[in-house]
Amino acid sequence: MSQLTGNPEPRHHPPEEMLVQHAAGQLDTARRITIEAHLGFCPRCRTAFARWSQPGEALLSAFGTAPSAGPGGTATAELDPAGELGDSWSRLEAGIDALEEEDDRPTFAPPPPLPPGLRGMLPARLYQRRWRRIPFSTARFTIVEHDQESSTTLLMVHIGPDRLFPRHEHLGYEDVVVLEGAFRDQKGLFGQGDFQLNEPGTMHRPEVQPGAPCWILSRYDKGVRFTGFRGWAQRFGS
Amino acid sequence: MLEVGFSTPSATVWPVEKHRKSSAREQLGASRELDTTADPVLLARVAGRDRVAFRVLHRRHAGKVRGYLRRVCRDPEVAEDLLQEVFLGIWRQAGGYCQERGAVGAWIFGIVRNKIFDARRRGKLVLSAMDEAIENVEAPPDSRRDLRLALYQALETLPETQRQAVSMTYIGGFTYDETAARLAVPLGTLKSRLRAGLKHLRDCLGVSPT
DSSP, X not given: OOTTTSSOOOSOOOOHHHHHHHHTTOOOHHHHHHHHHHHHHOHHHXXXXXXXXXXXXXXXXHHOSXXXXXXXXXXXXXXXXXXXXXXXXXXXXXXXXHSOOOOOOOSSSOOOOBOTTTGGGSOTTGGGSOOEEOTTSSOEEEEEEEETTTTEEEEEEEEOTTOBOOOEEESSOEEEEEEESOEEETTEEEOTTOXXXXXXTOEEOOEEOTTSOEEEEEEESSOEEEOHHHHHHHHHHO | OOXXXXXXXXXXXXXXOOSOOOOHHHHHHHHHHTTXXXXXHHHXXXXXXXXXXXXXXXXXXXXXXXXXXXXXXXXXXXXXHHHHHHHHHHHHHGGGOOGGGOOHHHHHHHHHHXXXXXXXXXXXXXXXXXXXXXXXXXXXXXXXXXXHHHHHHHHHTSOHHHXXXXXXXXXXXXXXXXXXXXXXXXXXXXXXXXXXXXXHHHHHHTOOOO
């Protein structure tokens, strides 16, 4: 039982290699968000991640002096000889003033609980974006991020309690993090904070558990193919 | 916004004056009182939108972040823009820090690395040559001299292949793909080298999560 949330701690975790990649700053925005969402719920992975990211403090301290302007120069950033940090602070305050308020909410349901700090990684006015329905399903989704270069997309998805998400096949990789509620598929039961990595070719039909809706973040790189009549409708509509 | 009731970074969370923008003089005076406050406590106050605490955190870390960015980025103006992005990121994500995640400096470095990666992806950032970035470092003041020496020793004792991987990706800001291409090694090999190199650095520097 988590001391932090009162819910069971996550039982499904991302591969450690992803934590290394995150520590090295090598993740695209969408995967960064799914990993941070999981870290927000998972003390075990937070500790593991800290081990990989700790050299960063030494690097920042050791290399964090401005290069000299010329031979014999002694300028260091920390001494701030030109008073540039004051200018930087003024500019930063203007940037903070310009940040949009983030306390919006979807029209159809209360928003999911988010780990602290995660909201700051998501776009402003997220819940006021267009929410679409999966055809012939009650599931709704909105696009959180889309990166054309890597063809990765991050969705936030809401599925009602005791409902099925239509059977589909993954054409590439998919990360799923459960923000609220739980679903079950052939890989097991996935509750709050759990991380599911689906390989290309994975076919599943997640079934949301009774009692609460399921909110997830889903990051995929090559999309999904629905089966049955939804697949026909998907191909017809494309 | 409904957020999960996670614990805060420190047992000591001081009353936070939310959203009030005080005058520059007030801020500066108040921030002096926080000069000896520990980073995790400051960050907890920043999560509560305390600008005075944020100013102290900025004063404490902005010089290091800027110095690092100037070393890595070829264009100082881009480095300055990234400095702003880093601190806006700290402001927005401060609630995500907790002590299980290690030192605040390491957490900040993570944000720095992500901003560099994003700028690279947008084609906005030209990196310095690694030799320029890592060598020619000014003698750092006092306490950091030993740290830098330890870091150099740790880097020097790395096998050459691991040192290249760590220098280019972890320190220098190159992406995995770029680094693998430059070193002419498969992506999986690069990942293994980086992982082994980071583990070596971690062991040599004797750091452990706080």
